[in-house]
Amino acid sequence: MQTVHRLLLAAGFVALSGIVSLLAAPSLPAALVTNWDAAGDPNGTMPTLLALGLFPALTAGVVLLLAVVPRIDPLRENIAEFRAYYDWFIVVFAAYMFVVHAGIVAFNLGYEFDFTYLILVAVAGLLYYVGVLITHAEQNWFIGIRTPWTLSSEAVWDRTNALGGRLFKLTAVLALVGLLFGEYAIYFLLVPALLTTGVTVVYSYYLYERIERGSDATS
Incomplete structure (x- = not known):
């Protein structure tokens, strides 16, 4: 059950990303800045609807893949030995993707930060x-x-x-x-x-x- 709870927490970050997209969509321009150079200057854009859907969908796909790995690895019994650490990695990854997504949305809403x-x-x-x-x-x-x-x-x-x-x-x-x-x-x-x-x-x-x-x- 602990694994299920941790995976649900990761899914919660995916859901939050989707909520951010839905709430911010009406206030965003037609294209979003999605790339920056080493100096922090914007240097690339993406259509808004694509960008808003991409990160939640990508995160969901990777989380699902990571959740399946312990079932398909030939050495799955070894993964069971450190499963708690692995599950928390899935949560940390989902949180990381949420931060990136929320950051992109905030920047394009006009909030100023590097x-x-x-x-x-x-x-x-x-x-x-x-x-x-x-x-x-x-x-x-x-x-x-x-x-x-x-x-x-x-x-x-x-x-x-x-x-x-x-x-x-x-x-x-x-x-x-x-x-x-x-x-x-x-x-x-x-x-x-x-x-x-x-x-x-x-x-x-x-x-x-x-x-x-x-x-x-x-x-």
């Missing part, structure tokens, strides 16, 4: 929880740092995801620090995120080679 800063704060929150999630994730095919080496060795999985969890949390903190650096703020997110991806892939290969060679040497 949209890039809003996104950076929201992404930082999402990434921090990703760090929490993968730290607790057991070996599976959908969630966590999945490389040929982590999927081939439980020890490599555990150690790689432990490192990845710390790095994702650090990336989130650096993204917030970047808010102090104006138009360069986005790089405090992108560079650490790319480095985290590269480092964890290389680390998983290194660990696998060391563990496998160690096993061969002792056999």
